[in-house]
Amino acid sequence: MRLTASLRGVFAVARATALESLQRPVSVLLALACFELVALQPLVQLHAFGEPGRLSRDAGMASMLVFGLVFAVFCAGEGFARELRDGTAAAALAGPVSRPAFVLGKYLGVAAAVAAFAWCQAWAVALAGRTSEAFFETARFAGSIRDVGCGAASVLLPAAALAAGAAADVRHRRFGLWFFGSLAALCPVAAAALGFFDRNGSWLGAAAWNPGLDARLAVPLALVAALLLALAAWTTAFATRLQTGPVLALSALLLALGFFAEAARTAALPVRAAFALVPDVQSFWLADALRAGGTVPPGAAAGAALYAAFHVAAALCVAAALFENRDL
Amino acid sequence: MDSETDTAPRGGAALEAENLHKTFRDFWGRARTEAVRGVSLRAGSGEVLGILGPNGSGKSTTIKMALGLLKPTSGSVRLFGLPPSDARAKARVGYLPELSHLHPFLTPRETLLYAAGLFGMPRRTAGARAADLLKRVGLDGAAADRRVGEFSKGMARRVGLARALLNDPELVVLDEPTSGLDPVGRREVKDLVKALGGEGRTVLLSSHLLSEVQDVCTRVAVLVRGRIRAEGALPGLLETPGEGVRFDVSGLAPEKVGEARAALFALGASSVEESPRTIPLEDFFLSLLRAPEDAAQ
Structure with missing residues (x-):
């Protein structure tokens, strides 16, 4: 009974946090900009780097990482800081919610928002892969072709989500929530619908249905999302004690150090020990494994997932400890 | 509410604060402000205790320490005989902060359902309770589904009041409850506080409006610069022995x-x-x- 009540408290905080994160105008803008960048890029790309879809794939995942980091850090940092600044954290903690439960709820809410963001952008990367130039050969013609129909559909998806958000706003519903909900639902629907057409836009029929997406992308995209979740956890820890500005700066520093973490493995012991607390970005960036038809080794994927889970757990423990005696 | 609250100690004082001190420090740990200096308070069951004082006298700091939101520099606080961090004690407390502190993106109904979640209330019970309280504070109908961020200060205050009463609390802590309210709202809050006291609940009311406290409180503590300057039942405090008697006569031609x-x-x-x-x-x-x-x- 007590556990159920505690879980209800965690869930209430998580739900409110997710709601707040998704309906911020900046969240919608980041998701919109990232999706359009990824979707438009294959329509204007000039090189294939010797492998159809590679540039779209790499650029798409890099965009998802950069925009996602800004999204995750902002949601976690500003969300927590606002609760402290506006006193809503104090009002919540005057009730029977423990401080660790509050921190956990805040993180889970941000994690849900980050998951929604990553889900939408992952579809953008997959659709961009289909749109990219591919080698094409028939009895009469040989060369490369772009799936312009898929590209156009991808570019229009956020517009449809924006329209859904605007319609919701007119009815006094939440714009951001409807935007993200619509985009998350429309992406797989669009991918399924595109499966009935070939790259030229010709009808294939139900028997030959093929969405033409690269399923190998799922694991590296999931690992990029895992990195975003790990960084959001550390940002939550920073936000328990610092204002938004220092939190964003510290999170950016952590990310920058994360790029050097792999190189630090061969450094002296004190440096290695210090870098153990920094999430190694290279552990989550496995896009190169897809080169020339390759796949991500299951062991590497599982290791990176566990590594992310360790960072999330460690960051939440630090957050709970830092928040326990904080004056509200 | 839940079984966890049933095991909390019953009877005795709702709030006991002993020799509370609070010093706020800057980033380097240097003392910046000594907000509360040796405050001791006791609010018995069914008592309406007013904490009076000018701005910056330490009222809100004292209340926050009583609720476990601020850690006292020294001294101790017990809520229903338990430390203020204990969930069983906090489950019996309703709190209206000085500035309401509401999520601007939630509607009043969602605000109450959110608070109900924090109290671990089942969704169905919470829905009925929220509807009941919104009606009580005059925010039923269309207002219940507008976002709180669009509300005037007075309307937000009503939402805050409803939230403070959501868990049917035994101790209601009201920090400047009439702030931002019009005269009608002020009267309603005063009537509500009297009714809460009449129901046997303990009310801790902080205010710098003297008439407000005089109208509803059975006992007051006057805080000045972090110290209690006077404390006691109102008639005793306001009596001026040897300075004459006042007659209030009616029916005289x-x-x-x-x-x-x-x-x-x-x-x-x-x-x-x-x-x-x-x-x-x-x-x-x-x-x-x-x-x-x-x-x-």
Whole structure:
């Protein structure tokens, strides 16, 4: 009974946090900009780097990482800081919610928002892969072709989500929530619908249905999302004690150090020990494994997932400890 | 509410604070402000205790320490005999902060459902309770589904009040409850506080509005610069022994007023003041608001 009540408290905080994160105008803008960048890029790309879809794939995942980091850090940092600044954290903690439960709820809410963001952008990367130039050969013609129909559909998806958000706003519903909900639902629907057409836009029929997406992308995209979740956890820890500005700066520093973490493995012991607390970005960036038809080794994927889970757990423990005696 | 609250100690004082001190420090740990200096308070069951004091006197800091939101520099606090961090104690407390502190993106109904989640209330119970309280504070109907961020300060205050009562608390802590409210809202809050006291709940009311405290509190503590300057039941505190007696007379015919005055002088009174009976401005204002339009004109 007590556990159920505690879980209800965690869930209430998580739900409110997710709601707040998704309906911020900046969240919608980041998701919109990232999706359009990824979707438009294959329509204007000039090189294939010797492998159809590679540039779209790499650029798409890099965009998802950069925009996602800004999204995750902002949601976690500003969300927590606002609760402290506006006193809503104090009002919540005057009730029977423990401080660790509050921190956990805040993180889970941000994690849900980050998951929604990553889900939408992952579809953008997959659709961009289909749109990219591919080698094409028939009895009469040989060369490369772009799936312009898929590209156009991808570019229009956020517009449809924006329209859904605007319609919701007119009815006094939440714009951001409807935007993200619509985009998350429309992406797989669009991918399924595109499966009935070939790259030229010709009808294939139900028997030959093929969405033409690269399923190998799922694991590296999931690992990029895992990195975003790990960084959001550390940002939550920073936000328990610092204002938004220092939190964003510290999170950016952590990310920058994360790029050097792999190189630090061969450094002296004190440096290695210090870098153990920094999430190694290279552990989550496995896009190169897809080169020339390759796949991500299951062991590497599982290791990176566990590594992310360790960072999330460690960051939440630090957050709970830092928040326990904080004056509200 | 839940079984966890049932195991909490019952009876005794709702709030006991002993020799509380609070010093705020800067980033380097240097003492910046000594907000509370040796405050001791006790709020018994069913008591309406007012904490009076000017801005910056330490009222909100004392309340926050009582609720476990601020850690005292020294001293101790017990809520229902438990530390204020104990969930069983906090489950029996309702709190209205000084500035309401509401999520601007939630509607009043969602605000109450969110708070109900924090209290671990089942969704169905919470929905019924929220509807009931929104009606009680006059925010049922369309207002219940507008976002709190669009509300005036007074309307937000009503949402805050509803939230403070959501868990049917035994101790209600109200920090400047009438701040931002119009005279009608102020009267409603005062009536509500009286009703809460009448129901046997303990109310801790912080305010710098003296008339507000005088109207509803059974006991007051006056805080000045972090210290309690006076504390006790209101009649005892306000009594001025040796400075005369005040009669409040009704039913005396106007032509007899002179005789009454002469009699008082004959009995040794050195001065007698008389003035027509008046009603408080608040009552007069409310009577105008409540009167039909044509009658008021």
